[in-house]
Amino acid sequence: MRAERLVSLVLLLRQRGRLTADTLARELEVSTRTVLRDIEALSASGIPVYAERGRHGGFALLPGFRTELTGLNHDEALALLTAGSGRGEQMFGLGSALASAMRKVVDALPESHRATASDAAQRVLVEPKTDLLSRRPVTEDVPDTTMIVVRRAVLAGHKLRIHYAATGQPPQWRTVDPIGLVTVRDRVYLLATRSGEDRTYRLSRVLAAEEVPEPAQRPSQVDLDRAWRERCAQFLSSDHIAVLVRVNPAWREDLLSAAVAVRAEEPDADGWLRLEVTFQDLRHAEWALWQLGMGAEALAPHSLRTALRSRGDAFAARYEETR
Template identity: 85%
Template sequence: MRADRLVSLVLLLRQRGRLTADTLARELEVSTRTVLRDIEALSSAGVPVYAERGRHGGFALLPGFRTELTGLNHDEALALLAAGSGRGEQVFGLGAALASAMRKVVDALPESHQAAAGDAAQRFLVDPETDLLSRRTVTDEVPDATMMAVRRAVLAGHKLRIHYAATGRAPQWRTVDPIGLVTVRDRGYLLATRSGEDRTYRLSRVLAAEELPEAAERPDRVDLDRIWRERSARFLSDDHITALVRVSPRRREELLRTVRAVRAEGPEADGWSRLEVTFQDARHAEWALWQLGTDAEALAPQSLRSALRDRAAMIVARYGDAP
């Protein structure tokens, strides 16, 4: 870990010039004292880093010093920089690692391409935090220590002990064999088996995690895409309700945030969308569509239409006369 940090420190000084110890500490997520020790280690190793004292002082590299990193062409670097502008790294707790990787990508470019790639990457924005209606995108929050333990167990192939809060149940400790991690619409999931049975855990409900020394019982090779499709199909075949819905374009995203899954979607002549969606149960479907008011219409099943009609009739009756 220290070797990676030393490389990141050198790249920061190369790309930004003179930086204070406090700034380096914030960027590297360590203490100022650690930065000073790292600077001393670099100097001892022959890296030409020097200190400038005074109000505008800091640490800098001698002009012309360059690290030896494999080069990338402009389009390769641009693709990585654009991908790195998204928020997927937040789901698996890889934000600091991504920042370090991006510094290495930029430094690997020929000097003549660095400015052009940096400017081009600024023209791309992938998955911003808010949409055009200023609604914030909700990303699952997982404590760094918990996410690190889960990630280590998945990559090392070790058993994992998790304190999991299933919906409507008290949190319980359970030991699982981790298979892989999946992120869907900024929600992270752990695919695992428990006592040989398939299990899917939402990461935001993992309250604590501990990597165990025992090897996990799992195949050496895995096709996460196939496993996810199979588990999704089984999930949708459970006791959920599927509905055919029309929704206005301005409330479409709101509907999508409440449904369990989207089976099919197509445009309507009036600009609305027709979707076949899955809800947890009839109560969930009625609640979700009621929130959308006249901006959505349940076409099927008839029981859902009747429930919404009866609820609307009760509201009309309640407010039909002056108090």
């Protein structure tokens, strides 16, 4: 781990020039004291790093210094593969590995291309924290310690013990055979089997995780996309309510963010959209459609239309003018 950090420290100084100890500590996610010890270790090993005093001081390398660097490690290669899937590096706990990998990639570029690549990277922003309406994405936090253990068990093919809090149930320990990890709308799911039965676990509900040295009972090859589609079909076949709804296109994303799943979608005659969506139950559907106001209309089932009308009547009665 320290060798990788020392390489990253050299790359930072090569690519960005003079940097303060505080800046290096933030980039490497360590303490300032650790950075100072690493600087001493680099100097002792013959790396020409020196300190500049004063208000604009910091640490820098002698101009023209270059050394052979090690290749990508496993996590860095994995970070690059998942980076193209949106915020995969964050969802799978690979953010620091991605940063380290990209420093190595930039360092490997020819000198004539390096400035161009750096400038291009500044002009592309992927998945900002807010959209044009200043809405922050609803991201479920998974502790790095949990994510690392789960990811390691999935990739190593080992059994996994998880302390899982299922909806409406007290947390329980269970041992599973992990198959793969899937992200959907900033949620991370673990696909696994338990006693031979398919199971899907939301990682935000995993309170603790332990990797078991015993090999997982699973096929050597997996079509994760197909497995996810099958899990979705199985999930939708359980006790959920299907709702037929008309929605203004401007409110489509709000509807989808509240629904459990979308079964069908087609344009309607007046420019609106007609969708068949799934909710957890009638109460969930009523709450979701009420949030959309006049931007949507529930067509079926009749019980949902009745519930919304009753709620509207009660709302109107409360705000009726009194004389």
